Amino acid sequence: MRIVVALGGNVLLHRGERPDAAVQQANVERAVIALAPLAKDNELVITHANGPQIGLLAMESVSDPALSAPYPLDILGAQTQGMIGSLLARSLRGALPGRQVAALVTHTLVRTHDPAFQRPTEFVGQVYPRDVAHALARKRGWHVSRDTAGWRRIVPSPAPQGIVETDTVHTLLDSGALVVCCGGGGVPVTSDRITGELTGVEAVVDKDLTAAFLAEELKADFLLILTDVPNVYTDFGTPRQRPLLDVTPAQLLDRAGPAGPMRPKAEAAARFVDRTGALAAIGALDAAYAIVHGTSGTLVRPQLVFE
Known part of the structure; x- marks a missing residue:
């Protein structure tokens, strides 16, 4: 089975933790322990968030007196892909001896006139x-x-329109490699219609929507979105809070609420299932294996149609 895994930012850096290298290394190792059982029997593509990391680099860039101007976000995003990708690749190689692992700097195409640039x-x-x-x-x-x-x-957070390195990811998967890519939603770029030249833009692409887009492009069987809670909840934060266990895309979007940190994950999972007819799930990192095998998390399945 081909699985695209989206690691949330709070998986790599827990709430309230200092963004020290040793802290992030330890969290990456914990993530790899959770994913290694899945990697043994499945094709795995891992995407990851980069919010705290790109924020730290942006802060350093703004305050660096040696710079005449801060580094643009596309370059900072590429730096985070290299850093987190290296940590993941090294830990995955240690956990899966003999398995080829590739960490790929990935670019995500966006539209120049996406309305997000105005908002x-x-x-x-x-x-x-x-x-x-x-x-x-x-x-x-x-x-x-x-x-x-x-x-x-x-x-701005424009919508992903394409992933430049999709064919490269296909090639790596066909060779048996485990691939780490699309970190932080990918480096946002526009493409010249005539020359195809890529230009970075001052934006960040939603990491979960990019993961869903990638999973669709790769014809994945399963999109697994991992975070720090075991389920999506209806009426979250109220006495009526209840976990959602098995839902269709429409039910997920209706019950997950109109806003909040879980909304982008719900939209990504719903989009993937609607567009492919495959499965998606949202749940806790430590339960990754159980989620794929149907005993944990919020499963999102296609709407059954009866003739």
Whole structure:
């Protein structure tokens, strides 16, 4: 079975943890322990989040006096793919002796005129006092908005339209390799219609939607979205909270709620199942094997149609 696994940001760096290298290494090793049993009997493609990591690099870039301007987000995103991809690849090789593992820097095509460029929504980088945030916005041409702890930069999150390296991933899978790719949703780029030249853009692509897009392109049998909770819940955070165990895409989107951190995961899972007729699931990292075998998590299956 071909499985695309999407590792959430809170899998690689737990809430409240310092983004130290040793902390992230330990979390990667924990993730690999959970995934190794699946990798033994299945084709595995692993995608991952990069929110804390790209935020840290963006903060360092803005404050570096040696730079005349901060590094653009596409380059910072590529840096995080290299860092997290290396950690995952090394740990996977240790857990799966003899298995070929490839960590691939991946580019995601977006539309130049995607409406998201007019409505930035994704927080990136550090928290600032209001006056500092607005001063930086004027100086850098940023958009800023209030977050829970203060003011932060916000950037566009355009929808994925293609993955440049899809054929390369196919080739690697056909050779028997386990592939790590599409980190942080992929490096966002536009493509010149005539020359095909790729140009990076100041944006971040939703990692779960990219994972769903990749799974569709690879004709995957299963999209596994892993996070730090065991299920998607209806009425989350209220006394009526209940886990969703087995749902169709429509039921998932209706019951998961209109907003919140679980919404993009629900939309990605629903999109993949609707468009392919395959299976998706959302659940906790440590239960990865059990989720695929139907004993944990929230399973998303196609709507049955009766003649």
